[in-house]
Amino acid sequence: MRKVIALDIGGTNTRVALINEKFELETVLIKDTVTGNKEAFLASVSSIVEEAVPDRSEVIAIAAGVPGRVRFDGYIEALPNVGISEIPLSSYLSSYFGIPAYVRNDAEVAALAEANVGPNAVYHSLYFVTVSTGVGGALTIDGKLAFSSSEVGHTATSYKGDIHEFEQLCSGSYLKRFCHLNDLEVANSKEFFELVQAKDEHALRVYQDWLRLFSGWIKMNQEAFQPEVFAFTGGVMKSKDIFFKDLQAACPFAHLVECGCGQYAGLIGAGVFGFQSQS
Numbered sequence: 537m538r539k540v541i542a543l544d545i546g547g548t549n550t551r552v553a554l555i556n557e558k559f560e561l562e563t564v565l566i567k568d569t570v571t572g573n574k575e576a577f578l579a580s581v582s583s584i585v586e587e588a589v590p591d592r593s594e595v596i597a598i599a600a601g602v603p604g605r606v607r608f609d610g611y612i613e614a615l616p617n618v619g620i621s622e623i624p625l626s627s628y629l630s631s632y633f634g635i636p637a638y639v640r641n642d643a644e645v646a647a648l649a650e651a652n653v654g655p656n657a658v659y660h661s662l663y664f665v666t667v668s669t670g671v672g673g674a675l676t677i678d679g680k681l682a683f684s685s686s687e688v689g690h691t692a693t694s695y696k697g698d699i700h701e702f703e704q705l706c707s708g709s710y711l712k713r714f715c716h717l718n719d720l721e722v723a724n725s726k727e728f729f730e731l732v733q734a735k736d737e738h739a740l741r742v743y744q745d746w747l748r749l750f751s752g753w754i755k756m757n758q759e760a761f762q763p764e765v766f767a768f769t770g771g772v773m774k775s776k777d778i779f780f781k782d783l784q785a786a787c788p789f790a791h792l793v794e795c796g797c798g799q800y801a802g803l804i805g806a807g808v809f810g811f812q813s814q815s
Contacts, residue, residue, distance in 0.1 A: 540810035541589050543581065543600035544642065544802030545569060547617030550581065552588040553800075554595070555807030559653050561800060563588055572619040581625070582632050598629050598637040599810030601645035601802045610639035638813045642802055643672035644684045646795075648812070649805030650767045651676035654796035663763035664795070668770040671703040671753075675761050680812060683761065691756070693749060706750050708772035718742045729775035743779075751786035758790045769795035 537556050544551040546569060554563040565588035570580040581600075589595065602625070604615040610626025629637035647664030650656045657679070666672045671689035675682045689703035696717060704710045705717075711725040720738050722728045731739035754766060768780070776794065784792045797804055 537594060538596045538811075538814075539594045540807045540814075541585055541592070541595055541598045542803045542806035542810065543585070543598065544645075544806060545581070545600060545602045545615075545618075546642075546802075547571070547603060547615075550584055551803055552584050553803040553807070554589050555803070555810075557811065559804055559807055561803060564800075564803070569618060574620045574623055577618060577620055577623070578625070578628050582629065585629075585633070592633065592635070595635060597635055597810040597814050598633060599645070599806040599813065600625065600629075600637070600639045601642035601806045601809070602639060603642050606639050606641050610637065612639060636814065638810060640809060641672075641684065644674045644681055645805035645809050646769065646797070646801040647674035647676050647684070647767075647805065648679070648681065648808040649797045649801040650795050651679045652808045653804050656765060656767050656793060656796050659764040661761070661763045661765075663757060663761060663766045665766055665768050666770040667707055667768065667772040669707065669709045671707050673757065675763060679808075688757075691753060693753070695745075695749065702749070702753050706746060706753070708770065711746070711772075714746065715739075715742055718745070725772055726775060729778045733778045747779075747782055747786045750783060754787050754790055754792070758787075763790075765791045765793055767793055767795045769801065 540555050542553045542555050550567050550569045552565045553561045555561055567584045570577045603617050605613040612623040612625055614621040626637045626639045643666050650664055651662045661677045664674045673688040674684035691702040693700050693702045695705055705714050708725045711728050712722055715722045715728055720742050732743045
């Protein structure tokens with residue numbers, strides 16, 4: 537059976553898995569990501585692949601998802617959370633292991649997981665949304681990437697007489713800033729949603745603004761791409777029991793669901809990407 541080595545590289549951990557044609561994870565290994573030094577980073581990636589998959593006789597490709605800007609030839613322009621830039625990861629891995637290697641942004645490969653595996657694979661078109669440090673998005677049609685943009689979180693958004701980037705108002709990491717703009721001081725998004733749950737009047741007013749801005753952003757993407765479903769993931773979804781039904785109600789023009797692949801979406805999606813790249 538043909539297999540792909542999948543990599544999910546983050547600012548903290550690097551995950552490696554051997555994935556078969558049924559998109560099943562046969563082996564998973566997790567190691568700390570080496571940061572701040574490009575050569576050490578590359579060496580660590582090849583080392584973890586060797587450790588995770590010592591027998592590569594059935595492997596047809598290596599595929600990786602990374603949290604940064606990636607050219608279509610797999611050259612990474614920057615990995616801000618890893619502290620390095622100008623990384624030839626695709627060519628390095630291909631040369632080192634003697635098999636094709638492919639690299640894409642982590643939101644894109646996670647979108648491929650949702651579109652091909654799990655409960656959301658039934659949809660013809662899916663718009664993947666991740667809301668954590670920033671906001672990322674990618675459109676899939678018939679299980680393949682149709683559109684993605686690292687700029688989607690940077691959509692110009694008017695609020696209180698100023699123009700902001702959308703993610704700098706509505707992402708999990710920036711909710712503290714959003715609250716500050718409204719004279720509400722919180723330590724993080726978790727505290728904000730706890731205040732909403734407790735029916736704090738000030739927090740509820742801010743929350744209504746957040747819902748309005750987020751639903752407006754979703755409507756913009758609904759009108760642009762007409763996906764059958766928006767699939768949500770990311771750190772902010774830890775508070776989904778507090779806000780997600782309200783966000784769904786604020787978006788009667790769109791179908792919003794939670795992502796179904798969980799913590800392994802990055803690895804599964806990288807596997808899908810590897811197989812699709814070899815087809």
